[in-house]
Amino acid sequence: MSSHSETHQRHILPLGLYLNVFVALLTFTAITVWVSYMDFGVFNLLVAMTVAVVKASLVAMYFMHLRYDNKLYTISFLLSIFLLGVFIILTLFDTLRRDDIYDIKGGTIKPNAAMYDNRPPVDTTGEASAGN
Amino acid sequence: MSNSTDHEHPKHLQHHFTTSEQQQDSAKFGTWLFLLTEILLFGGLFCAYAIYRAWNPELFHNAHVHLNTPLGATNTVVLITSSLTMALSIRAMQLGNKKQTLTFLWCTLALAGAFLVIKYFEYSHKIHLGQLPGKWYTYNGIEGTNPHVFFSIYFLMTGLHGIHVLGGMAVISWMIYRTNRNEFSPAYYTPIEMTGLYWHLVDLIWIFLFPLFYLIG
Numbered sequence: 001m002s003s004h005s006e007t008h009q010r011h012i013l014p015l016g017l018y019l020n021v022f023v024a025l026l027t028f029t030a031i032t033v034w035v036s037y038m039d040f041g042v043f044n045l046l047v048a049m050t051v052a053v054v055k056a057s058l059v060a061m062y063f064m065h066l067r068y069d070n071k072l073y074t075i076s077f078l079l080s081i082f083l084l085g086v087f088i089i090l091t092l093f094d095t096l097r098r099d100d101i102y103d104i105k106g107g108t109i110k111p112n113a114a115m116y117d118n119r120p121p122v123d124t125t126g127e128a129s130a131g132n
Numbered sequence: 133m134s135n136s137t138d139h140e141h142p143k144h145l146q147h148h149f150t151t152s153e154q155q156q157d158s159a160k161f162g163t164w165l166f167l168l169t170e171i172l173l174f175g176g177l178f179c180a181y182a183i184y185r186a187w188n189p190e191l192f193h194n195a196h197v198h199l200n201t202p203l204g205a206t207n208t209v210v211l212i213t214s215s216l217t218m219a220l221s222i223r224a225m226q227l228g229n230k231k232q233t234l235t236f237l238w239c240t241l242a243l244a245g246a247f248l249v250i251k252y253f254e255y256s257h258k259i260h261l262g263q264l265p266g267k268w269y270t271y272n273g274i275e276g277t278n279p280h281v282f283f284s285i286y287f288l289m290t291g292l293h294g295i296h297v298l299g300g301m302a303v304i305s306w307m308i309y310r311t312n313r314n315e316f317s318p319a320y321y322t323p324i325e326m327t328g329l330y331w332h333l334v335d336l337i338w339i340f341l342f343p344l345f346y347l348i349g
Contacts, residue, residue, distance in 0.1 A: 012227065029208050029212065032342075036343070036347035041349075059215060063215050063335075064333075070157065070161075073160065077164065080172065081171065088178065092186060
């Protein structure tokens, strides 16, 4: 027990490793911004999310030391992300398939919520067309 | 158990722990459990994001061009750099270098502040144009129904994240104060390490928020 504790207690990572991870994170950020200006259809979301997962893994493994720590932390971290995935996917099964059996379920629950539709067109000091 | 009385008793070791290692492991696991609840907190909002984007893919595309990608990318770099300086401040304390720890903690604090300043400019521009959540939405230049939905989720998620950055700044300031009081050493730096874990999670969440809002293809 004590020998195990000592090994992960005294783990000081070399400076170069931190800097390499930092450069990798910056590179991936540049890649993901560059890809967003291309048009790959559905693959845009796929690439953006893959890059985000890779960046998140780098931060978790090296900056948060998960790679060198007790595996209990990694397991509980991954388990919570897995359960979050289950939660989101099961919710989407419902919200995306509501009108498969009864058409009426596909309608807007609260039509008045579409506030943009019934607002008269106002020109807000010409800013509207300027955008950002 | 019995050896704890005649063993050396460091000041930081609380009486209900047998060893420093046990105390550190407990603190770390407790922090991780807290981080998991943070993931669940943001998870509900990520779920709302997924539902509304799946329902209104074009709206999300038309609305996201009104976010300022260069500012968002700058903020991503700022947060990643602050994560690096946070990690380096812990490393400096592991090596017993108090001065370097303080320098890196101050850098982290300054970068966190820079993140919020950039966020302030983004928010004030949107408030000025009326690109606001729900019933406060008055902007008139986005195609499609209910563009306020996008800005509701945008302000909720980035706002909650911003509050976490503020909280992080408070804790980092407290760590600077405690480091100044010589409370930490290579034998005991757990509070800085736990602050680091929290700060990296704030960075992790931004790593997902950035592509999901600013980089919709």
